[in-house]
Amino acid sequence: MVSNSKQVTLKVFHAGYCVANGRVVDPLHGQKQCRFYATWALIEHPDQGWILFDTGYAPRFREATARWPYKLYALLTPVFLKAEETVLERLKTLGIAPESIKTILISHFHGDHIAGLKDFPQAQVICSASALQQAISLQGWAAVGSGILPDLLPTDLAQRTTPIPDAQLGNLQEDASAYDLWGDGSMRLFALPGHGRGQLGAVLQTPEGEVFLAADAAWQLQPWRAGILPRSIVRLFFDDWRAYQQTFFALRDFADRHPGCRIVFTHSPELVLSTEV
Template identity: 25%
Template sequence: MADPGGLPAVCHCLLVETDADGLVLVDTGLGTADLRRPDQALGADWVAHAQPVLDPRESALHQLVRLGYDPRDVRHIVLTHLHRDHTGGLADFPHARVHVHPDEYRAVTDPSAAYHRHSLDRFMPAHRAHGPRLTPATTDGPANWFGFPGVARPQKLGHELLLVPLPGHSAGHAGVAVRDDHGRWLLHAGDAYMYHGELEHTPALGHPLLEPVQQDAQTDAAARAATRDRLRDLVRDHPDEVTVFSAHDPWEYARLARPAGVNGRTRGGR
């Protein structure tokens, strides 16, 4: 999908190198099986609307290999939520433990949960057919993060990484917060917003192509708007402590897609 000026949207992944936990992948983008059989894996209607680039070199798996890593070293995957453009690469790392916020886990596993059918319909069968090691994060972490309550910590992951609830887009949508070597936080905000104008302008400035996507996917419009406003306050009040970025904004990607230090190294990928 491109903006009126022709700049394509991205699907942002973050790779974190850790000393004790191997490689941690935050979101996975589309996977290699998606790119071989997009209509079957992703849904023909979605493919026709989103018009993804069907290039295996864009997959997280191929980008890891190109950087010189062994994909088997990806021990953990942390997901902002379970929509198809974030989970496609799960099958490329079948050995990895897959962490989600407990509210997102409950939404896809508990038939009595609110938005269960909505959530399960968007967690594509092709992305869960291999039986991913889906694991709910625990709420034994900090009570809140910069005033955001309900923070969860991935199980069996020693590196300081948190799942911060950013509700509205999905039933258990969460940002992934990672602390860098300088004490700053990076917050991968997933689809809590999709365009930087939503945070940089008051009132929020949505993107004419991305805003309908948000409205179609969201579970709670009021919660999504409240999350967006809280993120705007976070960016305004803590500019030297937190860097926030979303999953699909290509302008943010252009600004931030360069090596930075999280336990020495992080890398962004499309």
């Protein structure tokens, strides 16, 4: 816990899931079919108000993948989503109006992390500079190969995004290098390169202790704890396989230095057992 830092409240939900081969995630213990839950986080900051970390799937994902070449995305990772699981419906259940969401922190621009982004046209978006640049510049097969679905991006994304230069994001090996998002220690950002261009994660100070929203730095908690990397075939659609490996193990070192910090990965199945971290 960072001394004298403000604290935020945190709830984690899932907005649907896709199905893929679990043996790719965990070559030793994985099953033939595995659910990749698209979790997202609802954060309340005492001064900044309501914040989202990613947005999971939304119905428009199907529209964005209805034609080629983007259809390949949906064919490779079939998506299952109930209406009540979307961010909008979850917020409605909690009595939170969509316009109350002031900020959306995007870890990276893969479709399962941003499909709900258009539902919040008033929100400020925060992401890494390289992630934004790639997202708004790719089309066609180049976009599909990088996990980008252009139809999920708001037309004014660049205008209402605050991009953080990648070099200013924290290095996992240097705790003090973290990017203090609000200047109060409550949300500190680290670069998590490798899986998606410019991926970032956030260490939150909560009343229950530190929580690291580590996005897709690993897919599942148990293989990561055991030091089991996914099959190297993932290099075909990862941004940088070597950087991914470095991030994977640097995060394990970070966890060793911070045994009280809970590491949370977007797709790890244990997150669906509770809506609150």
